[in-house]
Amino acid sequence: MAYFTARIFILVSLVNRFLSAEIPSVTIRLGTISGETKSVIFRNKPYEVDRYLGIPYAKPPTGELRFRKPEPFGPFPEPYSATDFGPACPQAFILPHQPEEKTSEDCLFLNIYVPRQESDQRSGHAVMFFIHGGGFSMGSGTMYDGGVLSSVGNVIVVTINYRLGLLGFLDIDNAKSSGNFGFFDQRLALQWVNEHIGAFGGDKDRVTIFGESAGSLSVSLQMIYPPNDGLFRSGISQSAALTIPGYYQENNIEIAKYFAENMSCSVGDMDEVFSCLRSATPENIIKVVSDTLASGGMADKVKVQPGAVPTIDGEFIKTYPADLYRKAVNEESKEINFFRTLKLMNGVNGKEGAILLMVFGSDNLEDLEITREQMNTQQIPGATALVYGQRTVPEVVKQLLIAEYTDWENPDDPRKLREQIVRLFGDIYFNVPAIEMSRVHSNASDVDSYLYNFVAFLDKHMLPTPNWVGMANHGDELGPVFGYSFDLAALMNISDYTPPEWELELSGRMMAYWTNFAKTGDPNKPASDVVSSVAWPKYDVTSQSYIKFDREDSIGQYLFARETDFWKNTVSTVFDATEHAQTIASQCGSKDKQTCDKDGTYG
Template sequence: MNIVEYFLVPLLIGSVAKVATDPLLVELLNGKLRGRDNEGYYSYESIPYAEPPLGQLRFEPPQPYARRWDSVFNATTPPAYCMQWSQAVEGADKLVGVEDCLTVSVYKPKNSSRSSFPVIANIHGGIFMFGAPVEQSHEPIMARGNMIVVTIAYRLGPMGFLSTGDASLSGNFGLKDQRLALRWIKQNIARFGGEPENILVLGHSAGGASVHLQLLQEDFSQLAKVAVSLSGNALDPWVVQQGAHRRTFEMGRIVGCGLLEDSLELKKCLQSKNASEIVRAVRRYFLVDYVPVNPFGPVVEPVDAPEPFLTQYPIDIIKSGKFAQVPWLVSHTKEDGGYNAAALLIKQPNGRELIHQLNNRWYELAPHFLFYRNSMKTIDEMDDYSRDLRQRYLGNQKFSVENYLLVQRLFTDMFFINETLRTIDLQRQHRGSPIYYYVYDNPAERGIAHQLSSRDDIHFGTVHGDDYALMFDKTISRPRADKKIISNHFLSMLEGFAYSDTGALTYDNCDFPNNIGQKQLHYVLIRNNSCEALEITPI
């Protein structure tokens, strides 16, 4: 060995060792990627899991990303918004995002005492119309240092859920995106130090409903160990809706495809349009404000659809017993419907709140607000149902700001509580794995209902997202110092759930009762400084 070789060989060995142990450098089948050092954790963002859904891949099931990177992939760019008409954007133009958005982002804590980590795969909410991974925060979990977080971007609104009801344009592309992303996580997370045998799939609102819809696939147990649906499940009336055929052909008319009758011809025309033109057309579907809040969402597909995701209504899948046996936690807050009802407090051009219009327009607006416009067979049936609801919750009182909380209770019952109870009661009859349930009652100082209504003079109670904010620190709430304790209890609950060999679940000093084999429904009530196991009679 000459003197050059003598010095060069150790340098090369050292360089290889450095690459092999560099936590920012991860090698996938597609090639190497480089993440970012964020002091307390590492991030690997905007990693494509599917081919861009552009051109002829628009309105098609996602195709696995199979390209090879010629150089090291830069995984330091925050994930983009999938194109959407977002309720959260102020002003007349609510368009944000890009069509090429199908990525996952991985966040790994720095913890020298662990060689591997359990995984939370987080599916964001947004009523299937808007939202994004960048609106979720991973910092609280990173600060604890015990779990990897993976966030998923999926197609939304018309780009993710247009459906003519036949095989040509079957719909549910956003749910199929989620499914492919979960497969990517299972196959690749070990390369980041994750434990593929300890994956917890979690979602809030539409994300919670999405988790439940994924769980209703029999092979979901191959992708996840446990599942968590916060404030959303597959039976909620805003999830799987009817009438998609009519709305989709109307989209064709709006964007200039004409009065077509053939689904394939419609799809080809829509594939030729600018994506922003299609998404901007969403505003043409609203009666008032952002109502109906999700004109495009999950549908039942025909069995001959390409790679169908949902060919039966969720209730029929549950009754068949053909779904994954995975421990499942489902929840809601005490006044979850505050998110939906708060829009009624928005002042209209005449200076009066929208809620007053319900006195004269209840029969017109209620079916759209409450998602039964397309499920009733006749106008008389729809009107009778509207009349019964008003009588049950308001009696002979008028719709007014003073009676707002009565309407909020109606929304809470119909959108969250009723179907949560029914889902648990039905599903426990057809499965052996545990089903857990909690109710959260601890209001934030300023939650989403305050923001949507622009009012601070109403005590909304514990509304949509008040619990989720303590796990993923969303900016819609301002947690008090004492809520950091609750946040730690929630995160400890998730960590324990991911690691439990028996599927057992605990919050602070409260063990969750398993609803399998029980006569009553059992839940844990979580308040400011306490938790309590209680029971309720099924509906």
């Protein structure tokens, strides 16, 4: 009997060892989490990665917790099986080929990808924390499989969901709903990682946050929030910087009323509006967005960002970033001082403005033509409205912009004008804000700052992109950064597709740069055969050096320096001078000529 019992014990031990090898698990203060091991391949090289999916980091933001800051999830009632993604946050599916994921208001989950390799340092793996884009209105962490990036770069990758649209950003300017809950979701997920990532083999002192588009703006905002000190040491901002126009409001009161009215609620009292939105189903809230986009019935500023946008809430965002920049020139700024303690990698794609082509529809973009009248009466005024909001734009400023965004060899060519539209909106939305942010960040001692321009014109694009664009559109760098691990059939309606070899080589280089930066703070180190022979220089306000990603990488200087000077100096100087002259003329209109002559304000 003893012999038989011993055999059973040995057999059970072997089975347990086999299962533990196949089913990875970790134990943290909140309980035990089990995941799964998956095989991934990049450029014919196999890897294994442990995945822990759908881990709740916050209580479901439902009922009384809707329109409130997130609360930690707390301990797991039993061992937690993290083998399936959690649902995405409620959203309208409006982009071409956007996969319609399962959604739920109970959506605050994170996903962790752990490479099955020895870490580069004894302290554990460096951690890359990704914040998805989507205009704060769509997207999820599920869409971005971190397995290849984690394995090839030998880092832990974390992706997250955060609340979107009205449910994530409603600000009615009082304590009932103060807005920016989506940013506090991101921060709570960062706190979760800080506390627990060590159990997964991660180094909590080597966390890098990175994101694209609205995720990039999120990264930048998290980097100017001083209470985040200690949660991460560096950030990678891909295609959206702090002063991107049209993304901040004082509050969302008018949007709240719009939603309430479209759900047949009273809008005479904000308490009633809040009660209406608190009790509405997520489906009804999203239906308002979908119906509005279909009918074109909402105000222009709401059409651009369906639902609600970040607001100057007085806590997470205390003032407009542009004002913060100006203030930091002559005064101490806690936000900018904190920003400058963190390493930054910042960049834009070659033709970011091509994202705006979607307003013309996704069909026949190859043959799109823009008339001079459309440029002068629609596109230029639309651009000035984005930049200057409610300010009346002087005619001289409009003429200045028309002159700048004209190909003077072919001033009225409809095909040249379409290229100028891409240039115009690329500059105001992405290029100028990016350069301005890098200048502010690097304009201090002992700060490591890096700038890139991703120009490669890929075979397939994340967004509808005609061939005449000729360079990378918005979002195109995501494929190379994540090692083309997307579900291409779901995201871009592409099946049976393998990227060409030059794109895979580019992807290998970019993953090395990104993960090197996470490991060491220097994209060039540790050196390897994968990293380009071109050393990526630091960015500073004197040399303004940057790396250009293409079929072959190269180094450049003064990226969009002319455009930045034009918008921040030339246009603003003419605008202010014209406003000043108009003010004087208006004042003198109520005086006689002799009085104006005497005080020096006439003529």
